[in-house]
Amino acid sequence: MKRCTKCGVEKDESEFHKRTKSRDGLCYTCTKCANTISRAWAKANPERKKEADRKYSRKIQQLEGFSIKQKERYAEWITKPGNAEKARLNGDKWRLENRDRFYLSVVRNDLKRWNGISSAPHDLCVMVLDTRATKRELRKLNQTIKEIQK
Ligand SMILES: [Zn+2]
Secondary structure (H helix, E strand, C coil): CEECCCCCCEECHHHEEECCCCCCCEEEEEHHHHHHHHHHHHHHCHHHHHHHHHHHHHHHHHCECECHHHHHHHHHHHHCCCHHHHHHHHHHHHHHHCHHHHHHHHHHHHHHHHHCCCCCCHHHHHHHHHHHHHHHHHHHHHHHHHHHHC
C-alpha cells in the first residue's frame, strides 16, 4: 500500500504509475490524480500538449504496416502503467541490436532536419555516416597525438 501525495488516500501499488526515478519505482500521485493533473497541464499548456500528441501520433504512424486492430491494441497497451517505459526499453534494445540501421536513420533524420533532404537515398546516408566516423577517428587520433606530445 502507498499513500498518494495529492488525494492522501492509501491505495494499492497497482494504482500508481511506474516512475524509474523514484526510490520505490512508483509515482507520488495515484493514477487517478495523475490523470487529473495531466488534464490540467494539457489545458494550461495547449502548445506543449499539441507537440506531445504529435509525437504520439508519429509513434502510431511508425506502426504503419500493422493492422488497425493491432494499432488500436498498441494504443491501448501503451497507456497502461509501466508500458511506455517498457516500449522505451524495447526501443533501446532494438537500437543496440540494429546499430547500423539506427545510425542510418539518425543520419536520415538529420539530413531532413538540417539540409531539407526528405527521405535521403541510402548511399548518401552511408556516405554521411562514414564521414562522421572518419571525423570521430580523426578527433581520437588528434587526442592521442596530443597526449603523446605532453
Ligand atoms: Zn490520488
